[in-house]
Amino acid sequence: xxxxxxxxxxxxxxxxxxxxxxxxxxxxxxxxxxxxxxxxxxxxxxxxxxxxxxxxxxxxxxxxxxxxxxxxxxxxxxxxxxxxxxxxxxxxxxxxxxxxxxxxxxxxxxxxxxxxxxxxxxxxxxxxxxxxxx
Numbered sequence: 539x540x541x542x543x544x545x546x547x548x549x550x551x552x553x554x555x556x557x558x559x560x561x562x563x564x565x566x567x568x569x570x571x572x573x574x575x576x577x578x579x580x581x582x583x584x585x586x587x588x589x590x591x592x593x594x595x596x597x598x599x600x601x602x603x604x605x606x607x608x609x610x611x612x613x614x615x616x617x618x619x620x621x622x623x624x625x626x627x628x629x630x631x632x633x634x635x636x637x638x639x640x641x642x643x644x645x646x647x648x649x650x651x652x653x654x655x656x657x658x659x660x661x662x663x664x665x666x667x668x669x670x671x672x
Contacts, residue, residue, distance in 0.1 A: 550583035551598040599636035621648040
């Protein structure tokens with residue numbers, strides 16, 4: 539695992555309050571300051587991950603109302619589609635943030651790990667585990 543110190547993290551979530559809450563929970567739990575960047579939609583997230591190197595990218599699986607129809611007619615969750623696109627530009631660990639139980643059809647396989655929302659204080663051990671094993 540990367541050292542917890544000096545990590546650069548991108549959180550892509552259209553609910554801005556949640557992104558800041560997530561940052562505070564992680565920094566408090568790890569007792570470290572981590573460089574966080576935020577994006578509120580897929581386009582902004584893609585732009586940021588193309589312009590900087592990140593260690594971890596947390597993506598809301600149900601970003602922008604959830605589904606996007608692919609050219610072949612298949613529908614996938616927007617967060618999973620963004621993760622698929624992100625693989626072309628980054629080697630960062632991609633972690634889904636979701637309140638849902640992701641299935642293969644939802645794009646579960648496009649993420650290195652899945653973290654269930656809401657991220658509560660009791661979820662901190664799960665976050666540490668995800669950062670260590672993603």
